Amino acid sequence: MTDIWSFLLQTLTGSGVAALLLVLKAMFRDKLSPRWQFAVWGVLAMVLLLPAGFQGRYVLVNWPFLVELCRSFFIGEYGALARVTVPVPLPVLEAPRTLGEWLFVLYGVGVGALLFWYVLSYVRLRLALRQGCPAEDSRVRTVAEVYRLPVCPAVEVEGLTSAFICGVCKPVLALPAGRETEDKVILHELLHLKYHDAAWGLLICLFRCLHWCNPLLWYCAGRAGNDLESLCDQRVLERLEGEDRRDYGRILLDMANARYARVPGTSSVANGGKNIRRRIEAIARFKRYPAGMGLVSVCVLLVLAAPMAAGEKAPVFNRGMAGFAAADLAYARTVRCTTYAGAFDTYAKAVLRQRADYRAMCAPFSEQNQLAEGYLTAPVWTWEEMGLDDEKLPNGIDPSRGYQIYNLAQVGKNAYEGLLAMTLHDIPEGMEWDGTAATQWMVVQPLRAEKEEDRWVVIPQGEFTAMQGDVRIGGNLGLPAWEYTATAGDFTLRMRWQTTSQVDSYGEPNWFSQSSFGTTPIPDGKFTSWFDQILLADYHGAPEDRDKYHSMGVASMPMWGEEERPELHYPGPVGSSGSSSNGEDWGSRSLDWEHYEENEIFLSGGGSSREGFIELPSAYAADLYLNEEKVAELTLRPVKGGMSLA
Amino acid sequence: MHEPNQLHDGLSQAAWGYFLVTFDFNINNISILPRFGGYLLLLSAIGKLSGLRRDLALLRPLCMLLACYSFGDWFLSWSGRDIDGIISFLDLVVTVAMLYFHFQFLTDMAALAQEFQLDDDNLPARIRSHRTAYTLLVTCISLLGSAAQIFPWGWWPGVTVFAAVVTCIVALLIMADLFHLRRLAPRMEIGPQ
Numbered sequence: 001m002t003d004i005w006s007f008l009l010q011t012l013t014g015s016g017v018a019a020l021l022l023v024l025k026a027m028f029r030d031k032l033s034p035r036w037q038f039a040v041w042g043v044l045a046m047v048l049l050l051p052a053g054f055q056g057r058y059v060l061v062n063w064p065f066l067v068e069l070c071r072s073f074f075i076g077e078y079g080a081l082a083r084v085t086v087p088v089p090l091p092v093l094e095a096p097r098t099l100g101e102w103l104f105v106l107y108g109v110g111v112g113a114l115l116f117w118y119v120l121s122y123v124r125l126r127l128a129l130r131q132g133c134p135a136e137d138s139r140v141r142t143v144a145e146v147y148r149l150p151v152c153p154a155v156e157v158e159g160l161t162s163a164f165i166c167g168v169c170k171p172v173l174a175l176p177a178g179r180e181t182e183d184k185v186i187l188h189e190l191l192h193l194k195y196h197d198a199a200w201g202l203l204i205c206l207f208r209c210l211h212w213c214n215p216l217l218w219y220c221a222g223r224a225g226n227d228l229e230s231l232c233d234q235r236v237l238e239r240l241e242g243e244d245r246r247d248y249g250r251i252l253l254d255m256a257n258a259r260y261a262r263v264p265g266t267s268s269v270a271n272g273g274k275n276i277r278r279r280i281e282a283i284a285r286f287k288r289y290p291a292g293m294g295l296v297s298v299c300v301l302l303v304l305a306a307p308m309a310a311g312e313k314a315p316v317f318n319r320g321m322a323g324f325a326a327a328d329l330a331y332a333r334t335v336r337c338t339t340y341a342g343a344f345d346t347y348a349k350a351v352l353r354q355r356a357d358y359r360a361m362c363a364p365f366s367e368q369n370q371l372a373e374g375y376l377t378a379p380v381w382t383w384e385e386m387g388l389d390d391e392k393l394p395n396g397i398d399p400s401r402g403y404q405i406y407n408l409a410q411v412g413k414n415a416y417e418g419l420l421a422m423t424l425h426d427i428p429e430g431m432e433w434d435g436t437a438a439t440q441w442m443v444v445q446p447l448r449a450e451k452e453e454d455r456w457v458v459i460p461q462g463e464f465t466a467m468q469g470d471v472r473i474g475g476n477l478g479l480p481a482w483e484y485t486a487t488a489g490d491f492t493l494r495m496r497w498q499t500t501s502q503v504d505s506y507g508e509p510n511w512f513s514q515s516s517f518g519t520t521p522i523p524d525g526k527f528t529s530w531f532d533q534i535l536l537a538d539y540h541g542a543p544e545d546r547d548k549y550h551s552m553g554v555a556s557m558p559m560w561g562e563e564e565r566p567e568l569h570y571p572g573p574v575g576s577s578g579s580s581s582n583g584e585d586w587g588s589r590s591l592d593w594e595h596y597e598e599n600e601i602f603l604s605g606g607g608s609s610r611e612g613f614i615e616l617p618s619a620y621a622a623d624l625y626l627n628e629e630k631v632a633e634l635t636l637r638p639v640k641g642g643m644s645l646a
Numbered sequence: 647m648h649e650p651n652q653l654h655d656g657l658s659q660a661a662w663g664y665f666l667v668t669f670d671f672n673i674n675n676i677s678i679l680p681r682f683g684g685y686l687l688l689l690s691a692i693g694k695l696s697g698l699r700r701d702l703a704l705l706r707p708l709c710m711l712l713a714c715y716s717f718g719d720w721f722l723s724w725s726g727r728d729i730d731g732i733i734s735f736l737d738l739v740v741t742v743a744m745l746y747f748h749f750q751f752l753t754d755m756a757a758l759a760q761e762f763q764l765d766d767d768n769l770p771a772r773i774r775s776h777r778t779a780y781t782l783l784v785t786c787i788s789l790l791g792s793a794a795q796i797f798p799w800g801w802w803p804g805v806t807v808f809a810a811v812v813t814c815i816v817a818l819l820i821m822a823d824l825f826h827l828r829r830l831a832p833r834m835e836i837g838p839q
Contacts, residue, residue, distance in 0.1 A: 020735055024742060031704060031746065057795075060734045295778060296749040299785040300742050306792035312734060313795070524798070 001089050004104040005082035006052075009067045011214045013052035016060040017044050017308060018220045024304070025223075034234040034282065036297040038227040043305045044220060048207055050309065051084040055454060056336035057311030065314065069330040075100060078368035081333060083453060088210060107213065114209045129166060132157035135175050140190070143183050147239055149190040165192045168199045184236065184248050191235045197228055204228075230282050237283060249280045316361075316521050325376050332357035333368065336455035337523040340416045343449045343456035345503040346521035348403035348420055353519050354396075356381035361523060364457040388443065388464045397422045397443060402517040405447075405501040406479050407641075408529065409616055414451035416613075417461065418501065419444050421469070421479060428466045442469045444479065475500070475532030475607070483640040484620045488632035490541030490549075493603075495556065495620045495636050496534040501527040501613070529614045532607035533558070533583065535622075539599035546593055553588030553625035554603050556636075558617035565635065568623045581608045583617070588625065654828050656694030660755065661824035663687035668817035672723075680720040685713035688751065698761075699754045708747045715740045745784055752777035752820065759827050766830060773823045776816055783813040 001007045021040055028036070053064040067082045075098065089108045096102045132155035144151040152171045160176035163185050171193055175181050192198065204221050211217040233252070237245055314335050317328070337343035343362045350358035356375040363371055374385060383396055401423035408418040424441045427433050433441065446461035470477040481498035503525030506515040535556055539546055553571030569578070569586040577587030585604045593599075620636035666684025670677050689709045696702040715736070722728065730737060756773040787809050794802040 016735070020738060023739060027708070027739070027743065028746065031750070060738075292749075292753060292774065292778070296746060296781055299745055299749075299781055303741055303745060303785055303788045304738065306789050307734070307738065307795075310792040310795040 342523040347458040484636035486634040555586035556622040657828035660691040682716035
């Protein structure tokens with residue numbers, strides 16, 4: 001925690017869980033055992049130890065949104081998000097300037113002061129124990145032997161009103177000097193020793209320090225301490241019979257210890273009248289819980305703990321939050337894109353729907369203030385703001401046709417680039433359509449997704465450009481692709497490699513309608529990708545020589561990384577062809593020179609789809625056959641990138 | 647004074663209650679066997695049997711909570727909505743209440759069977775083992791839901807459906823146990839609570 005907002009997020013998350021546990025404890029007060037009553041605080045401890053809002057998830061209540069709303073309302077700054085990396089305050093080296101920063105300093109000082117006070121009390125107690133006399137420990141040993149419990153050194157100290165265990169690593173049993181301590185009290189304390197209750201007390205004190213200004217969590221810490229005592233009472237009662245059990249209630253009244261109440265690392269508690277009454281009531285209700293109750297107690301704990309550990313993801317709002325622009329934006333900012341595919345998807349849908357709040361989900365922090373400024377005055381993200389020319393693009397983009405990310409490539413450890421392409425409603429002004437059914441006008445924009453803290457953001461790498469797409473054969477010939485080439489004699493082989501990726505946004509079709517493209521962002525989406533490869537050969541020999549080539553066969557296969565050149569298929573006699581899902585292609589054809597434009601020979605084309613990202617081949621292996629004889633073993637190397645719009 | 651066949655009525659209601667609580671058939675999102683009907687039957691069974699088993703009365707508030715929640719769910723289903731997920735706080739309270747309620751109710755039924763010293767000596771143990779299986783299955787389904795939040799693997803729904811089918815089978819076995827108990831139980835008057 002490095003600012004007051006991250007502390008607020010952490011402590012509010014804990015408070016929600018604390019409130020739930022108090023309700024459940026009230027519900028099961030007379031139904032589940034003291035073991036469960038204490039163990040259930042473990043769920044709160046787990047939540048307080050896990051960083052709140054991790055990966056944009058929340059526990060029970062969408063606290064990240066509420067904290068973000070407060071933050072943006074009070075400081076009017078959008079360039080950061082409340083984020084907890086570790087659930088303890090971390091020192092901030094800069095001098096505080098704003099009220100929030102001063103409050104965080106105050107909080108940190110409070111944690112330090114309380115921690116200091118607890119350490120001081122512990123040291124004071126240890127010094128007092130050092131001045132005590134070693135107790136005659138035969139009675140302690142007798143009790144321990146009867147009940148088969150561990151023992152520790154015992155000291156008698158002046159001024160103590162009751163016995164307690166002090167210390168976690170080297171525990172000491174402190175007994176009041178000048179009076180005889182009851183066996184049942186010794187039993188109680190030895191049970192604290194056996195179950196290391198002093199360590200639990202230490203953990204509770206730690207939480208008290210970290211959340212010193214949260215009264216609900218302080219109350220829960222007190223309840224947890226009392227539940228620990230009740231659990232110890234239960235353990236005592238399980239070892240006693242008949243009259244001894246009734247007697248134990250009377251003894252409890254003597255066990256209150258106001259002088260060293262709640263000192264960390266001890267089993268000493270401030271047993272006020274109310275707590276004593278609660279414990280005596282519990283003793284009156286005492287029953288041996290059947291073995292089966294252990295099962296349901298554990299099941300209840302698991303059912304409670306699992307959703308707290310997993311958290312929930314905030315859904316993407318389709319319609320905004322009832323017209324509260326500030327709330328819309330604060331909400332959108334807390335719905336983080338947790339995958340790069342989700343970030344691309346969110347950006348594309350922000351453009352398709354002209355939604356600035358969707359853009360806020362995937363915009364870098366540096367752009368958030370500017371986005372907020374525009375959004376708070378007019379919530380619709382205009383084409384101009386996106387960099388599209390309104391006048392030249394009548395009716396804008398067709399959202400029902402969705403989007404595609406072309407030529408996705410990993411460009412760094414946490415960075416991906418791709419070309420966003422969307423279909424236009426109409427032909428841009430001043431442009432013409434070539435009239436073929438296989439072409440369509442599109443806008444394309446190069447994008448880069450990269451990780452910023454624990455969220456993925458999208459940064460446009462250029463302006464939108466209107467282009468005419470061409471889907472006559474695999475992929476889109478109007479859009480860029482990677483190109484691999486190699487030359488042998490009079491021929492140059494060219495492999496065109498293009499990928500297309502999209503997060504599946506089509507709903508399931510039903511009896512009444514076809515599935516349609518859903519424009520709600522999927523911030524944790526995963527890509528489904530297709531690759532298309534087209535192999536072409538260019539003849540660049542003398543025109544009069546070309547007739548000596550009457551057939552051509554090629555087998556090709558993509559290579560990844562430092563892979564060795566693979567053995568390739570024989571392309572077969574003229575007319576044969578084949579392909580494999582790993583990208584291998586082979587085939588032979590006769591050369592009909594009359595039909596080739598500019599001596600460009602189409603050899604093969606095909607592709608396949610994969611889940612996720614398709615890595616770019618480092619090269620292509622190709623065997624070239626002319627007139628049914630192998631003439632070259634080639635390695636096609638990349639010469640052109642997939643993002644170039646030139 | 648209660649009617650002599652109150653015990654038999656109570657056990658019948660408990661058995662049918664389990665059927666309605668577990669089997670939730672929907673037509674266009676509207677439940678035709680609403681779950682709250684099952685909880686109302688269980689509530690009535692608690693009223694009839696608590697004279698014999700005092701602990702059962704402790705379950706009445708939980709049963710009422712479950713009946714109200716199920717009614718809310720059924721009511722919302724008419725508008726095509728689902729109560730589950732609206733308030734996480736309430737979902738958890740209800741899941742935990744349900745887990746405990748069924749466990750304790752079946753524990754009490756097993757104890758009742760034990761008290762009657764029936765011809766079928768195995769019935770109490772059978773009820774207890776079916777109770778344990780039911781509790782573990784409900785816990786598993788709940789844990790699967792949480793695990794699916796963190797690990798969005800494609801096979802979670804299949805595992806959850808499998809667990810739900812097994813739960814339905816166990817519920818049918820519990821129903822059979824309760825009818826068997828009803829058949830063997832002596833006809834007796836139950837005094838005022």
